[in-house]
Amino acid sequence: MTPIDSAPARFALFGHPVAQSLSPQIHAAFARQLSIPLQYTAIDATAEAFADLLARFAAQGGGGANVTLPLKQQATALCGSLGDGARRSGAVNTLVRNDGGWHGENTDGRGLVRDLTERHRLDLRQRRTLLIGAGGAARGVAPALLDAGIGDLFVVNRTPERTDALADALGEPGRVHPRYMDDLKAMGEFDLIVHATSATRSGSLPSLPMSLIGTRATAVDLNYGDSAIPFLAWARAAGAHDAIDGLGMLVEQAAESFRLWHGRRPATDEVYAELRQRHALLITAD
Incomplete structure (x- = not known):
């Protein structure tokens, strides 16, 4: 799929719970590394509220999102198209805004x-x-x-x-x-x-x-x-x-998502090492 040509205004992580997620820190570090302007927030979304919150996010200029538990399988039904990994797995962890709809990918694997x-x-x-x-x-x-x-x-x-x-x-x-x-x-x-x-x-x-x-x-x-x-x-x-x-997987799947949104894959070793040092005992994972 052709990456988005310019950075959309907004990106987000959807899941429940997401308060302790490292994804905003990871994507902020990637953005600094590549000098790409980025707004990335965590949005707590139950399964019942997910579709409405995602639609609102899109209407407000959302250009891409990550999806974590418990929404990865539900997200497939909200996509107009799916990449090979998402199609084979029946689960989506990355959404890319494409022609007014969502394209779903799975970068976890x-x-x-x-x-x-x-x-x-x-x-x-x-x-x-x-x-x-x-x-x-x-x-x-x-x-x-x-x-x-x-x-x-x-x-x-x-x-x-x-x-x-x-x-x-x-x-x-x-x-x-x-x-x-x-x-x-x-x-x-x-x-x-x-x-x-x-x-x-x-x-x-x-x-x-x-x-x-x-x-x-x-x-x-x-x-x-x-x-x-x-x-x-x-x-x-x-x-x-x-x-x-799973910390290394979290950083690597985030880098794959970042590439889909911005067309450039950030280096991950320094970000991983910093997170390993600072957040060794964080409770949640994406």
């Missing part, structure tokens, strides 16, 4: 893969992978993980219907396998485990057997800060080779 392969120098190829969760966050990263060359992908979720729906949407029945939480003890070891639920935001973590962790396993939580602590503590106790939170 590209952000995750870039963080894992370039920042953490991991080889994802042929890794037997477990994805815990089947909501908007899980949907956003699954296609990119498959494209990055992982081996078989097993998806588990508390709600079997959502697990099956995600597996169907990914469309690779020989490679993508829906399973249920009760199956975990018999599933063997994994090389990559991605935690993509919001359960730890309320202080709970699904019961996970330590037998899931293989000898070279990487455990990734798409949350960061306090919300990532329970899963990463479990992974370290189980002997994971790498335990990685």
Whole structure:
């Protein structure tokens, strides 16, 4: 898609809750780096209010937006067109104003893969992978993980219907396998485990057997800060080779969104390092 030629007046993050989001700080840092004028705000939007608030934002000159929990799947229905990642995942995290409507993209997966392969120098190829969760966050990263060359992908979720729906949407029945939480003890070891639920935001973590962790396993939580602590503590106790939170993914997906809006991709390492130092224990993630 052709990027917007000039910076629109307004950008925003929609989600619920969003008060603790780092996205405004990240985009402000990108804008300073590239000398691009930017107004970026966080708008708290429940599922019931989202469509109306987005329409109001567009009427007031909004040119682009990020979408976080719990609105990523709902956002797809508000788009006139979808990019490949959004279409395959059924979830949108980036909106671009285009010919009076919204074009939906999903940059989460590209952000995750870039963080894992370039920042953490991991080889994802042929890794037997477990994805815990089947909501908007899980949907956003699954296609990119498959494209990055992982081996078989097993998806588990508390709600079997959502697990099956995600597996169907990914469309690779020989490679993508829906399973249920009760199956975990018999599933063997994994090389990559991605935690993509919001359960730890309320202080709970699904019961996970330590037998899931293989000898070279990487455990990734798409949350960061306090919300990532329970899963990463479990992974370290189980002997994971790498335990990685979602802060790097957050910065990288934001850079992809910024590129879609402004036609230029900012450098991310300095922004990531500053956030890591200043916000190590922030509670929420996008």
